[in-house]
Structures are given as structure tokens and as C-alpha cells.
Amino acid sequence: MFSVWWDSFFLNVLVFVLAVVMDRLLPEFPAKLHPVVWIGCATNAVGRAAPQRPVLAFLFGCLITVMVVASSGGLAFLMVISLVHVHPVAYVLGGAVLLRITFTVRGLLVAAGQTRQALDEGRLDVARASLSSLVSRDPTSLTAPLVAASAIESVAENTTDSYVGPWLAFGLLGLPGAVVYRAINTLDSMLGYRGDYEYLGKAAARLDDAVNLIPARVSAVLLMVSGSFSRLPARHAWQVMLRDRGLTASPNAGLTMGAMAGLLGVRLEKPGHYCLGKGLREPQAEDIGRAVRVAEGVALLASAVVPGLLIIRYSLIG
Secondary structure, three states, X not given: OHHHHHHHHHHHHHHHHHHHHHHHHOOOOOHHHOHHHHHHHHHHHHHHOOOOOHHHHHHHHHHHHHHHHHHHHHHHHHHHHHHHHHOHHHXXXXXXXXXXXXXXXHHHHHHHHHHHHHHHOOOHHHHHHHHHHOOOOOOOOOOXXXXXXXXXXXXXHHHHHHHHHHHHHHHHHHHHHXXXXXXXXXXXXXXXXXXXXXXXXXXXXXXXXXXXXXHHHHHHHHHHHHHHHOOOOHHHHHHHHHHXXXXXXXXXXXXXXXXXXXXXXXXXXXXXXXXEOOOOEOOOHHHHHHXXXXXXXXXXXXXXXXXXXXXHHHHHHO
């Protein structure tokens, strides 16, 4: 029994380490070959056929959510079983590729770095354009401080969505859990916003809120721990987070963004929606770099948590 436990633990640690190395060293998958892009395209196509009446749109959205989540998790489970039966090496290699598509550390931080560089060089239009890979809001009228704030908010919030969430799901639920997490997050990003898809996306949005209840809080804590290593005021971050966490529409986003605002001592504002860190100074380009360094620390801390979660998981089932 111990041998089986150890083999499973060791193989999954290798899967995780290899996936992280791939994220660090290899480019992103081409869009045409990326399963997350497939999910997004399929969701968008089905969404266009949704009924317009609110009740029917909501029920249709529930059906889409169930189908995408079930099919993603089911396919991932079948793939894992197949790889295990082929050979442990096949599981490690194939599992690492599968896990890699569910998260990105480098992609998020590189995108934020591009925005910072453009602001540093005074190219505001380029900085605005670079935000398209970070946020969904219209950047055309944003001032330089608001561009910096948008980038910092994205870095803070996406510590959860981009890597802490899928890593926790992998540690506790295996590869299918990480894939399901990414499928839910993709559904939310495609449908879970107000406007034409308001009722269609309600189920996806609420499910995304639910699965991120724990990861967002873990991310907020890791942000403060990472910041403290850089001698940033973790206590102030805690105070701002507690005060402002309820100002965002999402029950989770205000935690990480509030913590980051307190760490950096800056005001993070989305005009007409929220202002986190009210009374603090406006952010500048250099604050994006500071946010990136804190987020890198979060990735390092979170990667150390995953083996512990695997131990808990295999102890419970073994």
C-alpha cells in the first residue's frame, strides 16, 4: 500500500514540476491547438443560439455550463486513465501537457510587463492596447494611472484564476479537477458578465464565484506573505483588504485586489464601479513591476503548497 501511495504521489509531483518548467521555458500553445480556446469558441457559438427571454436564457446557460463542465472533466479523466495504462512516463509527459493548458504564470506576468514598459516609454496608446490581454474593459479613454491600475488589478486577481486556483484543484482533485476549474473559468470569462449574456451567463458566473471562494482567499494570504518578503506592509494590506473587499461585484476579486492595493500603497480604481485603497496615491508604471514581483512570489509559495495538498489527498484516499 505504501508503495502505491508513494508512486502516485511521486508521479504527480513530477507532472506538476514538469508543467511549471514548460510554462517557464516554452511558448504558449497556438490558439488553434489550445483546448481552452476550443471551449471558448464552442461556448461563444452556442451562446449565439441562446433564447432571448430571461428565464429561458438562464436555463439554457445552466445546460451549457453542465455540458461543458461534465464533458471537460470526463475527457480529462479518460485521458488520465489511458495514460496511466500506457506507462508511468506517458502519464508524466501527457499529464504535464494537460496540466500546463490549465494555467499560466509567465503569460500573465509578461503581459503586465509589456504594459509597464509602454508606460515607462510614454507610449500611452501602446499601453492601452496591451491591456487587451489582461482585462476586458475598454481602455481607449484610460489615463496613464488608470492603465497602471488596470494592469495591477489584473495581476492581483489573476493570481487566483491563472495559477493558484488550478494548482489547488490539481493538488486536491487531480488533473480532471484542474481541467474542470479551467473550463468553469473560461465559461465565466465568455458568458459571465452583464449585457447581452447577463442571464445566459448567470450560472457560469455563480459557479465560478463558488469554486474560487477558497482559492481567492488563499491567493490573498499568499500575496501578503509574498509582499512581506519584499518588505511591503502586509498589515496595511490586510486592513485595506478587509475594508474594501466588498466593493467589487465579484465576492472574490476584492480580496486579492484590495490586498495588492494595500501592499503597494496605491489606489486601484475602475471608474463607475469601484475604488480600492481610497485615499492612497495613484499608481505608476513602476508599481506594475512591483506587483509582478509580488505575484512571482505568490507562484513560488503556491508551488510549495501543491505537494502538501497531494500528501493530504493520497492520505485520505489511500
